[in-house]
Amino acid sequence: MSLTKLTLAAVGLAVGVSGFAAQSATAAEQFIPSLVYRTGPYAPNGTPFADGAMDYYKMLNARDGGINGVKLVVEECDTGYNTDRGVECYERLKGKGETGAAAFSPLSTGITYAIIDRATQDKIPVFSMGYGRTDASDGRVFPYVFTAPSTYWSQASALVRYVGGEEGGMDKLKGKKIALVYHDSAYGKEPIATLETLAEKYGFEFHKFPVTHPGLEQKATWLTIGRKLRPDWTFMWGWGVMNQTAIKEAAAAGYPMNKFIGAWWSGAEPDTRPAGKAAIGYKSAAFHSPGSNFIVHQDILKHVYGGGTGTTTEDKVGEVLYNRGLINSVFVSEAIRTAMGKFGNKAMTGEEIRWGFENLNLTEAKLGKLGLTRFMKPIKLSCANHEGGTPLRIQEWKGQQWEFVSDWIEPMNDIVRPMIEASAAKYAAEKGITPRSCN
Amino acid sequence: MEFLTAIFVTPFVEIVSYPIFFFEVVIGGLLAGVMYSLVALGFVLIFKASGVFNFAQGAMVLFAALTLVGLMEHGLPWWLALLLTIAVMVLLAITVEKVVLRKLVNQEAIILFMATIGLSYFLDGFGQTIWGSDVKVLDLGIPSAPLEFGGILVNEFDIVAAVSAGSLVAVLAVFFQKTRIGRALRAVADDHQAALSVGIPLKTIWAIVWSVAGLVGLVAGIMWGTKLGVQFTLTLVALKALPVLILGGFTSIPGAIIGGLIIGMGEKVAEVFWGAAFGGAIEDWFAYMLALVFLLFRPQGLFGDKIIERV
Numbered sequence: 001m002s003l004t005k006l007t008l009a010a011v012g013l014a015v016g017v018s019g020f021a022a023q024s025a026t027a028a029e030q031f032i033p034s035l036v037y038r039t040g041p042y043a044p045n046g047t048p049f050a051d052g053a054m055d056y057y058k059m060l061n062a063r064d065g066g067i068n069g070v071k072l073v074v075e076e077c078d079t080g081y082n083t084d085r086g087v088e089c090y091e092r093l094k095g096k097g098e099t100g101a102a103a104f105s106p107l108s109t110g111i112t113y114a115i116i117d118r119a120t121q122d123k124i125p126v127f128s129m130g131y132g133r134t135d136a137s138d139g140r141v142f143p144y145v146f147t148a149p150s151t152y153w154s155q156a157s158a159l160v161r162y163v164g165g166e167e168g169g170m171d172k173l174k175g176k177k178i179a180l181v182y183h184d185s186a187y188g189k190e191p192i193a194t195l196e197t198l199a200e201k202y203g204f205e206f207h208k209f210p211v212t213h214p215g216l217e218q219k220a221t222w223l224t225i226g227r228k229l230r231p232d233w234t235f236m237w238g239w240g241v242m243n244q245t246a247i248k249e250a251a252a253a254g255y256p257m258n259k260f261i262g263a264w265w266s267g268a269e270p271d272t273r274p275a276g277k278a279a280i281g282y283k284s285a286a287f288h289s290p291g292s293n294f295i296v297h298q299d300i301l302k303h304v305y306g307g308g309t310g311t312t313t314e315d316k317v318g319e320v321l322y323n324r325g326l327i328n329s330v331f332v333s334e335a336i337r338t339a340m341g342k343f344g345n346k347a348m349t350g351e352e353i354r355w356g357f358e359n360l361n362l363t364e365a366k367l368g369k370l371g372l373t374r375f376m377k378p379i380k381l382s383c384a385n386h387e388g389g390t391p392l393r394i395q396e397w398k399g400q401q402w403e404f405v406s407d408w409i410e411p412m413n414d415i416v417r418p419m420i421e422a423s424a425a426k427y428a429a430e431k432g433i434t435p436r437s438c439n
Numbered sequence: 440m441e442f443l444t445a446i447f448v449t450p451f452v453e454i455v456s457y458p459i460f461f462f463e464v465v466i467g468g469l470l471a472g473v474m475y476s477l478v479a480l481g482f483v484l485i486f487k488a489s490g491v492f493n494f495a496q497g498a499m500v501l502f503a504a505l506t507l508v509g510l511m512e513h514g515l516p517w518w519l520a521l522l523l524t525i526a527v528m529v530l531l532a533i534t535v536e537k538v539v540l541r542k543l544v545n546q547e548a549i550i551l552f553m554a555t556i557g558l559s560y561f562l563d564g565f566g567q568t569i570w571g572s573d574v575k576v577l578d579l580g581i582p583s584a585p586l587e588f589g590g591i592l593v594n595e596f597d598i599v600a601a602v603s604a605g606s607l608v609a610v611l612a613v614f615f616q617k618t619r620i621g622r623a624l625r626a627v628a629d630d631h632q633a634a635l636s637v638g639i640p641l642k643t644i645w646a647i648v649w650s651v652a653g654l655v656g657l658v659a660g661i662m663w664g665t666k667l668g669v670q671f672t673l674t675l676v677a678l679k680a681l682p683v684l685i686l687g688g689f690t691s692i693p694g695a696i697i698g699g700l701i702i703g704m705g706e707k708v709a710e711v712f713w714g715a716a717f718g719g720a721i722e723d724w725f726a727y728m729l730a731l732v733f734l735l736f737r738p739q740g741l742f743g744d745k746i747i748e749r750v
Binding site for chain 1: 457460463464467468471567572573574575576578583585592594596597666667668670671672675676679706707710711714718719720722723
């Protein structure tokens with residue numbers, strides 16, 4: 001066979017296989033789209049998230065036969081972290097399955113912004129867990145967007161509370177310098193308004209350092225921070241290679257690693273391992289535990305990897321981003337389960353699943369039942385509050401693994417929630433939306 | 440008024456007020472520029488010998504680094520992994536010549552350029568299919584501690600990178616000037632037809648030059664991979680080399696080095712002292728703007744060959 005024929009045969013086979021894999025769900029199946037990025041510059045971070053998300057659904061199918069007897073059918077669509085491809089994935093998958101897509105988790109603030117209007121019109125929940133539009137936490141204006149368990153604004157306030165505690169009290173922040181190194185994108189800019197508000201309230205200086213995508217070169221930024229400004233604390237809202245470069249350049253400029261705290265998207269193994277010893281002592285925020293010492297992981301290893309259907313290798317189970325993907329699937333599947341409690345054990349529509357999200361109540365007992373005791377804090381959502389506002393912890397890179405170094409830190413909900421409501425009201429006015437009543 | 444002050448007054452006041460810091464930024468920029476030059480060298484070699492702008496150079500950097508670290512992860516000692524990677528890059532060059540370039544001899548330069556775009560995407564995907572898309576740690580024991588000389592901070596790693604680039608340029612200069620193959624490469628670069636007429640084998644020369652570009656890519660991959668971890672993003676370092684090429688000229692090896700130094704220093708000084716006036720994050724576009732300004736006065740770049748068309 002000639003090389004040309006061989007190539008055509010291979011392409012044909014690939015198309016055939018993908019067509020087989022993407023077969024549609026039947027009535028007793030719940031279709032869940034999974035927007036991932038296993039390719040492109042952010043693949044090292046996107047892949048473990050996608051693995052954790054997929055393994056949890058596989059475990060539910062293998063262990064429980066799905067949710068209340070309804071099998072879960074999951075189809076991935078690779079966005080490459082590109083907004084245009086994300087929208088294309090949304091359009092391709094929204095109508096799949098007997099009841100359409102259950103919920104979309106875009107795993108990108110840009111994609112989240114791009115599909116909010118479409119999803120609201122299509123009545124499909126968008127679950128942007130810890131990313132996306134913070135003001136979408138106001139369910140009265142954004143009925144189909146959920147930001148649980150926390151948002152960038154809450155996270156920024158929790159970080160300020162943490163450094164206040166480390167300095168000996170919030171009043172000690174007066175006159176201190178806090179720098180923010182951020183991905184120059186919608187994602188990276190999210191905490192700025194909150195930090196500016198808090199800088200005014202607590203009297204610290206706030207300095208911003210944008211880094212352009214993808215963040216390969218940051219020497220100028222870190223020379224300024226490490227040699228001239230010398231801030232008391234530096235926060236980072238980075239993603240992908242930007243995180244590793246920042247950690248390396250911070251160390252090269254002699255900036256103390258124990259004063260450098262990343263957002264929860266800047267605190268995983270792919271961020272710290274390439275930086276080697278330079279990363280030891282670097283901290284980040286987290287809303288769930290690292291590691292695999294939880295019953296849910298044992299169940300995944302037993303029912304998924306034991307059956308030879310694991311999405312990754314066993315040693316990756318329990319890594320930070322794997323666990324985050326897992327938690328993402330926990331939220332979606334528990335919203336479906338909650339919806340079934342009201343609408344019956346069948347495939348749910350997007351509208352019904354939205355009800356499930358709004359009535360989600362993951363208590364300590366419920367988390368225990370899910371094998372998640374001490375993995376995360378209990379959380380309750382409502383019609384108006386799509387965030388939940390869970391407390392955060394600070395974790396530190398010890399050279400081989402992440403470990404918690406703080407207790408749970410409450411975000412400043414008294415400051416953040418009014419900001420969310422004001423921003424959502426402004427959005428509603430601009431778009432001509434009449435906020436629904438949640439009374 | 441505030442904007443004008445931020446451009447014409449504040450930066451100069453800061454430079455005078457913090458001279459040590461200014462020198463740190465200049466030195467840091469020069470050393471960063473050396474890293475760009477490492478990538479730019481690969482482009483120059485292929486363009487010089489064949490007139491092809493090799494869009495796949497960034498992908499070759501990634502592919503070389505992925506192969507090296509992948510072999511090391513399989514338990515091979517670094518020296519053996521390095522030798523095997525060199526062999527793989529030579530094999531790749533021969534394959535590119537046989538499968539892609541040979542079929543496109545005498546085609547327009549744009550056709551060859553498009554072919555390298557295809558090659559780039561193929562190498563990206565092929566490399567990650569074989570070695571995976573995880574970030575891989577490349578630790579060859581290159582030191583990276585911050586050092587101070589007279590109060591000026593310099594990083595050990597940057598010094599090693601500068602020495603590597605300098606050595607590479609010296610080796611390439613000797614290769615081009617003193618060896619028979621080097622002279623043949625220069626002859627091909629000057630005039631394909633004339634070189635062919637005196638018996639220089641064009642296909643062999645192309646395979647050799649792609650091999651050398653592959654080896655330069657390997658050195659760049661080692662330095663960038665050690666710095667960032669070996670991952671897909673390494674292909675994007677090519678974007679940092681483009682302004683260097685525009686400024687230094689597409690056909691000059693010294694131009695790639697000098698261009699890298701000017702771009703590196705220029706963008707760092709601009710970011711640190713003028714960045715605030717524009718809201719920060721100006722270094723990427725500033726590098727291209729700087730290159731374009733040079734282009735207006737010397738379209739062939741600082742060291743590029745002047746193109747004279749006779750009609």
